[in-house]
Amino acid sequence: xxxxxxxxxxxxxxxxxxxxxxxxxxxxxxxxxxxxxxxxxxxxxxxxxxxxxxxxxxxxxxxxxxxxxxxxxxxxxxxxxxxxxxxxxxxxxxxxxxxxxxxxxxxxxxxxxxxxxxxxxxxxxxxxxxxxxxxxxxxxxxxxxxxxxxxxxxxxxxxxxxxxxxxxxxxxxxxxxxxxxxxxxxxxxxxxxxxxxxxxxxxxxxxxxxxxxxxxxxxxxxxxxxxxxxxxxxxxxxxxxxxxxxxxxxxxxxxxxx
Amino acid sequence: xxxxxxxxxxxxxxxxxxxxxxxxxxxxxxxxxxxxxxxxxxxxxxxxxxxxxxxxxxxxxxxxxxxxxxxxxxxxxxxxxxxxxxxxxxxxxxxxxxxxxxxxxxxxxxxxxxxxxxxxxxxxxxxxxxxxxxxxxxxxxxxxxxxxxxxxxxxxxxxxxxxxxxxxxxxxxxxxxxxxxxxxxxxxxxxxxxxxxxxxxxxxxxxxxxxxxxxxxxxxxxxxxxxxxxxxxxxxxxxxxxxxxxxxxx
Numbered sequence: 079x080x081x082x083x084x085x086x087x088x089x090x091x092x093x094x095x096x097x098x099x100x101x102x103x104x105x106x107x108x109x110x111x112x113x114x115x116x117x118x119x120x121x122x123x124x125x126x127x128x129x130x131x132x133x134x135x136x137x138x139x140x141x142x143x144x145x146x147x148x149x150x151x152x153x154x155x156x157x158x159x160x161x162x163x164x165x166x167x168x169x170x171x172x173x174x175x176x177x178x179x180x181x182x183x184x185x186x187x188x189x190x191x192x193x194x195x196x197x198x199x200x201x202x203x204x205x206x207x208x209x210x211x212x213x214x215x216x217x218x219x220x221x222x223x224x225x226x227x228x229x230x231x232x233x234x235x236x237x238x239x240x241x242x243x244x245x246x247x248x249x250x251x252x253x254x255x256x257x258x259x260x261x262x263x264x265x266x267x268x269x270x271x272x273x274x275x276x277x278x279x280x281x282x283x284x285x286x287x288x289x290x291x292x293x294x295x296x297x298x299x300x301x302x303x304x305x306x307x308x309x310x311x312x313x314x315x316x317x318x319x320x321x322x323x324x325x326x327x328x329x330x331x332x333x334x335x336x
Numbered sequence: 337x338x339x340x341x342x343x344x345x346x347x348x349x350x351x352x353x354x355x356x357x358x359x360x361x362x363x364x365x366x367x368x369x370x371x372x373x374x375x376x377x378x379x380x381x382x383x384x385x386x387x388x389x390x391x392x393x394x395x396x397x398x399x400x401x402x403x404x405x406x407x408x409x410x411x412x413x414x415x416x417x418x419x420x421x422x423x424x425x426x427x428x429x430x431x432x433x434x435x436x437x438x439x440x441x442x443x444x445x446x447x448x449x450x451x452x453x454x455x456x457x458x459x460x461x462x463x464x465x466x467x468x469x470x471x472x473x474x475x476x477x478x479x480x481x482x483x484x485x486x487x488x489x490x491x492x493x494x495x496x497x498x499x500x501x502x503x504x505x506x507x508x509x510x511x512x513x514x515x516x517x518x519x520x521x522x523x524x525x526x527x528x529x530x531x532x533x534x535x536x537x538x539x540x541x542x543x544x545x546x547x548x549x550x551x552x553x554x555x556x557x558x559x560x561x562x563x564x565x566x567x568x569x570x571x572x573x574x575x576x577x578x579x580x581x582x583x584x585x586x
Contacts, residue, residue, distance in 0.1 A: 223418060225414045225416070226418055226420070228381075228384075228386050228412070228414075229412065229414075229418065232384055232386060232408065232411075233408050233431075233432045233435040233436065233483075234436070235435045239435055243420075243434075243435075244420070247420070248420075250422070326422075328421075328422070328463045328465070329421035329463055329465050
């Protein structure tokens, strides 16, 4: 019931926005190549449902692989960065560098390294989404309660035990903040990757669909594909948030009472 | 068991402890009182081995060595409960044994027994976020005692609690001390708490800390709540307060 009530306001806003858009597009009879009315987009989406779905599956797969890589590599990098001050000072600037890489500029290099297709797309997704995982997990591991560190030391805990039983669990809330950001970014990274490294034949993703529809002047399909990509990002975001809430429900204030 | 010859420590350019001697007899309950920032906590951390003195020695007889795999002989209770929020009460209390490599059934049995003693026998599967401040502190106390330490260090453990809860925890601590017989070093800034709990109270000056008063209290060994209203208790409090004020002015 509460969920329904919470969803009411944004739903109403959406309906009003769509109605307004439809009216404006029809009354001023915009060229549908410039601004297709929502009804046209909907019609186009249902007509191209097949290619939208297979595109979403392809992009989703690449984004999922990129996101998985980001999670694994990101947590590992954070563990390495947190293991010593010297390593942190030596390596953190380069982790930051990853964040600054203009993906659209480096994507051609990815094609050289990984060839056209899903592999390069997944790597692009990974590069775009890994930094928030590193940065947040690292922050989490650095902000472990010093008294708890003292306690582990007092009880003669080994390095590995401290990592598993203190540092990693303590940084879970931070990790999930990073993963939520990374989930949306991984889809963005996959779409951009497809623009440069995607393949048109057979297994083509939403990014390719956008390119092709755009070239054909089918703006309605472009909109439909963009919507599908956003839905994909939301889906991943929702799954990550839900997992995080379940894991943290019992102990973290951010997960309870909301 | 005896701690002797704690001397001379500096930290960050500030002289916190400048040649301090203190002997503590095995099995005794000693309270350390002093103005805030006088170095009580630093002293406690050095006894625990969490901090190193720049000079001077800390000796225990018989030696308190922590051999890997064995139960650690020293336990520390911090100012706040500092529990692991992702662990149940039982697993929090069992943690020191877990880190010492004690098998699960055995450490859970030990943890259960201690939780029973602090009156939390039916809260074992709850999580720290679901407990009151007083309950969390009792879990923290149970965690410290689960290893059956020979030396228990407490750093203003109940300072954040309301007075009634604090008095109740004081009684619980005394009962556990009587039962388990470990040496207790209790840092507090509450004179009444020190007088109520300890056999012996050491009053420190502001830093660098010197011993202003080292007094074996003339109070009955059996501490009951009625003692707080006793004239003898008031007299001891007066003596402690005087020493504390002198230490502050020195």
